[in-house]
Structure formats: C-alpha cells, structure tokens
Amino acid sequence: xxxxxxxxxxxLLRDKRxxxxxxxxxxxxFPIIFFFVGKxxxxxxQEARVQEIEIAFVNAEQMPGLRDLFTAEKNFKKVNIESNxxxxxxxxxxxxxILEVPEGSLAPSNSRVQQTxxxxxxxxxxxxxxxxxxxxxxxxSYNNVQRNKLGDxxxxxxxxxxxxxxxxxxxxxxxxxxxxxxxxxAGAMIAYILILLAIAGAMYPTLEVGVGEKERGTLETLxxxxxxxxxxxxxxxxxxxxxxxxxxxxxxxxYLFWAYIFTNALNLDAIGFLANVxxxxxxxxxxxxxxxxxxxxxxxxxxxxxxxxxxxxxxxMSPIMMLGFVPVLVAFVxxxxxxxxxxxxxxxxxxxxxxxxxxxxxxxxxxxxxLVSTALIAGALLFFVTQFxxxxxxxxxx
Numbered sequence: 243x244x245x246x247x248x249x250x251x252x253x254l255l256r257d258k259r260x261x262x263x264x265x266x267x268x269x270x271x272f273p274i275i276f277f278f279v280g281k282x283x284x285x286x287x288q289e290a291r292v293q294e295i296e297i298a299f300v301n302a303e304q305m306p307g308l309r310d311l312f313t314a315e316k317n318f319k320k321v322n323i324e325s326n327x328x329x330x331x332x333x334x335x336x337x338x339x340i341l342e343v344p345e346g347s348l349a350p351s352n353s354r355v356q357q358t359x360x361x362x363x364x365x366x367x368x369x370x371x372x373x374x375x376x377x378x379x380x381x382x383s384y385n386n387v388q389r390n391k392l393g394d395x396x397x398x399x400x401x402x403x404x405x406x407x408x409x410x411x412x413x414x415x416x417x418x419x420x421x422x423x424x425x426x427x428a429g430a431m432i433a434y435i436l437i438l439l440a441i442a443g444a445m446y447p448t449l450e451v452g453v454g455e456k457e458r459g460t461l462e463t464l465x466x467x468x469x470x471x472x473x474x475x476x477x478x479x480x481x482x483x484x485x486x487x488x489x490x491x492x493x494x495x496x497y498l499f500w501a502y503i504f505t506n507a508l509n510l511d512a513i514g515f516l517a518n519v520x521x522x523x524x525x526x527x528x529x530x531x532x533x534x535x536x537x538x539x540x541x542x543x544x545x546x547x548x549x550x551x552x553x554x555x556x557x558x559m560s561p562i563m564m565l566g567f568v569p570v571l572v573a574f575v576x577x578x579x580x581x582x583x584x585x586x587x588x589x590x591x592x593x594x595x596x597x598x599x600x601x602x603x604x605x606x607x608x609x610x611x612x613l614v615s616t617a618l619i620a621g622a623l624l625f626f627v628t629q630f631x632x633x634x635x636x637x638x639x640x
Contacts, residue, residue, distance in 0.1 A: 290372040297377070298323045298331075301343040305357070307387065308349075311380050312341075328362040339363045339377055351391035421519075422601045429600030430573040433593040436490055436527065440535045441566045443489035444482050444542050445559050451478040452546025453555040461637065475543070475631040479624060482539040490531050494524055523599040526609065533616040534592050538566060540623035544630050547637065565589075573597050580605065585612045588619055 294317045302309040312318050321337055328340045340362040350357050365374055393403040404411075416423075455461040464474060541562055549555035569589035572578055580594040591612045598604035630636055 286369070287372065290369050291376070292317055293373065294319050295338050295373055295376065296321045297339040297341060298337045299341050299343075301345060301347070302341060304343050304345075304347045305349045305359070308341075308343075308359075308384050311384055315380060332362050332364050338373060349391075350388045351395060354392070354395075419602070422603060425597065425601035427574075429597030430593065432600055433573055433596040434567075434570050436493060436531060436596065437534065437566060437570050437589070437593060439489045439493055440486050440531055441538050441563055444486035444535065444539050445563070447482050447485040448539070448542040448546045449552060449555055449559075451481055452543055453549045453552055454546075456550075456637075457552060465637075471632045472628045475547075475628045476624075479536075479539055479543055479627065482543055483535055486535045486539060487532065490535070491528060494528050519600060519602075523602075523604075527596050527599055530592050530595055530609070530612070530616075533613065533620040534589065536620035537588065537616070537623055538562070540620065540627045541565075544623075544627045547627070547631055569593070580608050580612075582608070582611065586615050588616065592616065 296319050297312055298321050299309050299312075300323075309320075313320050323331055323337060323340065325331060328342065331337050332340065340360075342360040342362065344358065344360070347353075347357050347359070361377065363370065363374060363377075365371060389403055389407060390400065392398070393400055398406075455464065465471070467474075542559065545558035545562060546555050549558060566589060569587065570593045572587075572590045573593035578584065578594060580591065580598050584594055585591045585608050595604060595609060595612055
C-alpha cells in the first residue's frame with residue numbers, strides 16, 4: 243500500500259500543475275492578490291473621500307447660504323451649465339451633481355414650512371455613493387443652520403426644537419465586538435475559499451489516479467500485484483486526500499505567516515479583526531476540513547473509477563463541485579447559525595463552524611458533534627468506494 247501511495251505521489255509532484263495548484267496558489271499568489279485587492283479598494287475609497295466634486299446650482303439664490311456651504315467646502319467646484327436637460331448633463335459626466343431649487347422656493351427659516359430641492363446625479367456605484375454622502379453632509383449642515391434660525395424666530399429653545407424635529411434619539415449600544423460584526427461576512431467568505439480549495443485540490447489528482455490509469459493502461463498491471471483491491475483504493479484515496487488537504491494546510495500556514503508580515507514587519511493593519519483569531523481556532527479550522535476533504539475525495543474517486551475516459555470523468559466533476567459549493571452558500575443566509583440541527587447537515591455544518599470560529603462565537607461542544615457526524619459520513623463513503631473498486635464491471639466499463 244505504501245509503495246502505491248509513494249508511486250502516485252511522486253508522479254503528482256513531478257507535475258508542475260500540482261505544485262502550482264497545491265502549493266504556489268494558496269501560499270503565495272492568493273495572499274498577495276487578496277492583499278493588493280484590499281489595498282487597492284481602500285485607496286480608491288480614500289480617493290473618493292477627497293476627490294473634487296463638480297456641482298452646478300440652479301436658482302440657488304432663493305435659499306441664501308446653501309450655495310456658500312458647498313463652495314466653502316474643500317474639494318467642491320462650482321460649475322456653470324447652460325442646458326436644462328439635467329439628465330443628459332449628468333449621464334454625459336459634464337457635471338457630478340446639479341442642485342436645483344424649484345422656482346418660488348424660500349429658505350425654510352423664512353417660509354416657516356419644509357422646502358424641497360432636487361439633487362440630480364447618477365448613483366450606480368460605491369464610488370458615487372461616497373460622493374453623494376459628502377453632499378448629504380452639507381445638506382445636514384444647512385438644515386442645522388435653518389433649524390437654529392427657526393428656533394430663534396419662534397423663541398423655541400434648541401433642546402425643544404430638537405424634540406420637535408426628532409422626538410426620539412436612539413443611541414446604539416452594540417455589544418458585539420468588531421470581530422463578530424466583521425466575521426459574519428468575512429467568516430463565510432473564508433469558509434467558502436477554504437472549502438473551494440479542498441474540493442478543487444482533490445479534482446486533478448483524482449482524475450490522474452483513477453481514470454488516468456485506465457487511459458494509460460496501467461490499471462491492469464496494478465491489479466495483477468499481490469496487493470488486494472481494498473489496499474490499492476486506500477492508497478489512491480490517501481494520495482487524493484494528501485494533495486487536497488495540503489492546499490488547505492498551506493493556506494492556513496501562509497495566513498499565519500502573512501498575518502505576521504502585514505501586522506508586525508510592515509506595520510500594517512492588513513488583516514484587521516483576523517489578528518484576534520487564535521492559533522487554536524486556526525487549528526480547529528484545519529481539523530474540520532479533514533473529514534470534509536475525505537468526503538469529497540471518496541466521491542470524486544468513485545466517479546473517476548466509474549468513468550470510461552477522461553472526458554466523462556471531467557463531466558462528473560462539475561456536479562460534484564456544485565454539491566460542495568451550494569451548501570456553503572447557506573452560511574451566507576442571514577440567521578443561519580451552528581446548532582444541534584445544522585451540525586448534522588454535511589458541508590453546511592463545516593462552513594457555519596468555520597464562520598463562528600472566525601467570529602469567536604463558536605460552541606466547542608457542537609464542534610465535537612459536527613466532527614463525529616462528518617467523520618461517520620466520510621467513513622461510510624470510503625467503505626463504499628473500496629467496495630465499488632472491487633467490481634470488475636465498474637473497473638473495465640467499455
């Protein structure tokens with residue numbers, strides 16, 4: 243059995259594609275990509291906060307002081323427009339915003355009633371949302387000025403005026419930590435990436451040790467050896483598991499390495515809340531992926547053994563990968579939590595557990611339940627594939 247395992251592993255390691263998929267991608271390329279994508283996104287958001295905004299005013303003189311607040315603000319540029327086709331001006335990017343005060347409008351402090359102005363812009367991206375937030379802050383400043391003037395006009399104290407304007411002020415006391423709040427989404431994403439790596443890492447070696455041997459004509463030679471079929475299939479399973487789990491293991495190890503580099507050597511807060519994730523939690527994430535990787539290694543090996551040729555085997559891989567991805571998406575559903583019921587759902591339970599480990603809210607007793615249930619499924623599937631491999635009508639389909 244060891245000789246078969248060693249032979250298959252040597253063949254895989256000689257293949258550059260295996261080295262790239264199992265080692266280079268998870269340890270070097272992915273972390274660098276994620277870091278630079280995050281840094282680029284942060285830089286773009288910062289640029290939007292200081293980007294010059296071109297704004298045009300129509301009838302702004304009817305509300306004294308409103309235009310002055312905009313022009314006094316840094317990085318706001320007043321532009322003149324001649325056309326009254328505001329939609330075309332905005333869509334053609336001749337101007338970012340057009341503030342239109344309807345004819346006959348007055349400042350609220352003079353009219354003593356609420357007034358309405360029109361703000362024309364195109365808000366179809368996160369960038370435009372940041373720009374519109376900057377504009378809305380100036381409107382808030384103008385409202386504060388007008389509110390104070392109304393209070394003076396009616397001789398109403400500022401505190402009473404606030405009560406009329408906003409009777410109930412809610413001061414949020416959110417006791418959830420930053421790690422919990424951010425981990426709700428980031429934890430699900432990390433679970434998705436790791437499970438994706440585990441499944442994708444198993445696919446290529448599965449094709450090689452299964453249907454690949456059929457096409458090369460070496461399966462018959464292997465079956466003529468004194469080793470029984472159960473040991474042969476266990477050796478092949480071990481190869482697939484090793485290749486798949488190594489992708490996950492290298493990813494977790496690289497996380498620890500890059501976390502140290504980004505937060506200490508480079509003095510960057512590149513991983514934010516993840517700095518609080520303990521080494522024990524990282525190890526538990528790796529442990530959770532052991533039975534899960536075994537499940538998909540067994541399923542893929544069964545499909546590879548059953549397939550007549552490489553093309554047929556590749557066709558089987560797509561639905562198997564979907565079988566892994568769809569349950570992971572459940573972890574993104576609001577309100578989904580790891581409990582005694584969800585701990586019994588394959589794949590979903592692992593994704594939910596990893597999310598809770600990242601959030602720091604996991605119930606460790608449920609981890610034990612999850613591991614037992616997943617290990618039982620993995621053992622049953624491994625037993626099935628050993629029996630499946632003994633059937634000649636499966637091995638020699640034509």
